[in-house]
Amino acid sequence: MVKITDKEAICIAVLFLLGSNIVIGSGLDVKNDNWIAGILGLIYFIPFALIYARIQVLHEGRDLPEIAELLFGKVFGAVIIAIYTWYSLHVGALVLRNFGEFVKITSLTETPLIVIMLSFSIIIIVAARLGIEVIGRISTYALPVVILILILMEVLSISQMNFNYIKPYFAHGLPKIARAGFSAFTFPFGESVIFLGIFYSLKKRGSAYKVFLTGVITASIVLITLTLVNTFILGPVKDDFYFPSYSSFSRIQLGNFLQRMEGTISVSYAITCFIKASVCLFVTCKGISYIFKLTDYRFITIQTGLVMTYLAFILYENTVEMENWVLNIYDYYAIPFQVIIPLFIWVWAEIKNRISKNPKEKTANYQSEETQ
Amino acid sequence: MCIIVILSYVVLGIYEFVPLYKEKRWKEFYVNLGLSLISFTLAFLISFNVKIPSPLKPIELIIYSLFMK
Numbered sequence: 001m002v003k004i005t006d007k008e009a010i011c012i013a014v015l016f017l018l019g020s021n022i023v024i025g026s027g028l029d030v031k032n033d034n035w036i037a038g039i040l041g042l043i044y045f046i047p048f049a050l051i052y053a054r055i056q057v058l059h060e061g062r063d064l065p066e067i068a069e070l071l072f073g074k075v076f077g078a079v080i081i082a083i084y085t086w087y088s089l090h091v092g093a094l095v096l097r098n099f100g101e102f103v104k105i106t107s108l109t110e111t112p113l114i115v116i117m118l119s120f121s122i123i124i125i126v127a128a129r130l131g132i133e134v135i136g137r138i139s140t141y142a143l144p145v146v147i148l149i150l151i152l153m154e155v156l157s158i159s160q161m162n163f164n165y166i167k168p169y170f171a172h173g174l175p176k177i178a179r180a181g182f183s184a185f186t187f188p189f190g191e192s193v194i195f196l197g198i199f200y201s202l203k204k205r206g207s208a209y210k211v212f213l214t215g216v217i218t219a220s221i222v223l224i225t226l227t228l229v230n231t232f233i234l235g236p237v238k239d240d241f242y243f244p245s246y247s248s249f250s251r252i253q254l255g256n257f258l259q260r261m262e263g264t265i266s267v268s269y270a271i272t273c274f275i276k277a278s279v280c281l282f283v284t285c286k287g288i289s290y291i292f293k294l295t296d297y298r299f300i301t302i303q304t305g306l307v308m309t310y311l312a313f314i315l316y317e318n319t320v321e322m323e324n325w326v327l328n329i330y331d332y333y334a335i336p337f338q339v340i341i342p343l344f345i346w347v348w349a350e351i352k353n354r355i356s357k358n359p360k361e362k363t364a365n366y367q368s369e370e371t372q
Numbered sequence: 373m374c375i376i377v378i379l380s381y382v383v384l385g386i387y388e389f390v391p392l393y394k395e396k397r398w399k400e401f402y403v404n405l406g407l408s409l410i411s412f413t414l415a416f417l418i419s420f421n422v423k424i425p426s427p428l429k430p431i432e433l434i435i436y437s438l439f440m441k
Binding site for chain 2: 114288289292293294295296299300302303304306307310311313314315316317325328329332333
């Protein structure tokens with residue numbers, strides 16, 4: 001069985017969570033208070049990270065389809081597998097679409113969107129076909145590159161920053177910021193429920209807690225810093241841009257020799273989207289192969305990857321529709337996948353765990369009494 | 373455009389289905405065939421610029437009717 005180390009898993013988690021948010025930012029809708037929304041999103045998410053990790057620890061070595069079938073039986077288990085297979089396919093398609101829109105708007109303006117997405121999906125399909133071990137190894141090399149690029153760009157953009165743009169604090173009122181915090185919870189933190197489909201391959205027992213918490217906290221630090229930098233540079237006009245990080249880094253200018261540095265954020269974005277979409281495709285293929293009891297998921301990666309790409313193409317008609325979905329609809333849509341079903345799985349898993357432990361305890365007590 | 377789509381799917385078909393057929397992996401063969409049919413239909417319609425309804429529309433309608441009345 002393929003295994004990944006804790007380090008690889010943490011790198012996958014961080015890159016996955018950075019995903020599309022590296023250019024979009026987190027906790028949208030509250031302008032200069034976005035960073036507070038990001039922190040609130042992290043605070044809301046930590047209990048759920050522990051729940052996801054607990055589900056994984058209770059079923060060491062099993063992925064989400066196996067857990068669902070073990071807990072709920074064949075029929076209801078298959079329904080849950082189908083729901084999560086759809087969700088990972090959908091998240092993968094959203095990531096592909098975001099990346100396609102980004103490339104089309106910023107650089108390849110004349111190229112058809114489907115061509116951009118098909119080109120990108122080729123490497124995603126290859127990565128998913130090669131398996132989680134390869135994605136893990138790529139992540140360990142890619143994460144330092146992404147972090148270094150971001151730190152370098154943030155340092156270089158200090159001269160463009162106006163620290164007063166962050167004031168007034170809490171200008172949008174706590175209820176609205178708390179609501180934006182929930183938005184940061186669903187996108188991107190809550191999407192890590194998809195990890196339940198890959199963390200069966202963790203080498204060490206019980207390391208899911210460490211991986212979930214380290215991954216989420218590292219990704220949130222990067223995202224909150226990025227949101228703050230965007231606010232400092234773009235100020236009140238930040239929300240006028242679809243991709244604020246790209247716009248803020250395009251303002252870097254050190255003399256005449258160091259300018260137009262926005263290409264670097266495009267590289268980081270390509271890396272994070274690649275990892276996120278590959279993980280989503282991997283989990284989707286695993287789900288489909290489990291439903292149809294296939295011996296290997298690799299046989300269906302190409303066609304599933306193509307379906308994901310076409311789905312990404314037909315999801316929205318334009319960028320405005322995409323932004324409306326992300327801002328207004330996604331939060332509600334994600335609740336069942338990220339909150340309700342995992343809670344249900346966790347409670348049921350704990351009950352089953354207690355029930356299966358009790359007979360063992362009774363037998364142990366009985367045996368100790370007999371020996372006395 | 374549609375000729376490119378058909379040709380690509382023929383090549384993909386040879387690459388994917390011939391080994392499965394030779395190894396007699398029928399379950400994998402049929403699941404892959406189903407997925408190929410879905411993806412080919414979508415690719416063919418996209419190549420003719422047919423407007424395929426987005427699956428998000430019904431989801432959007434349900435969410436609007438439930439939470440945003």
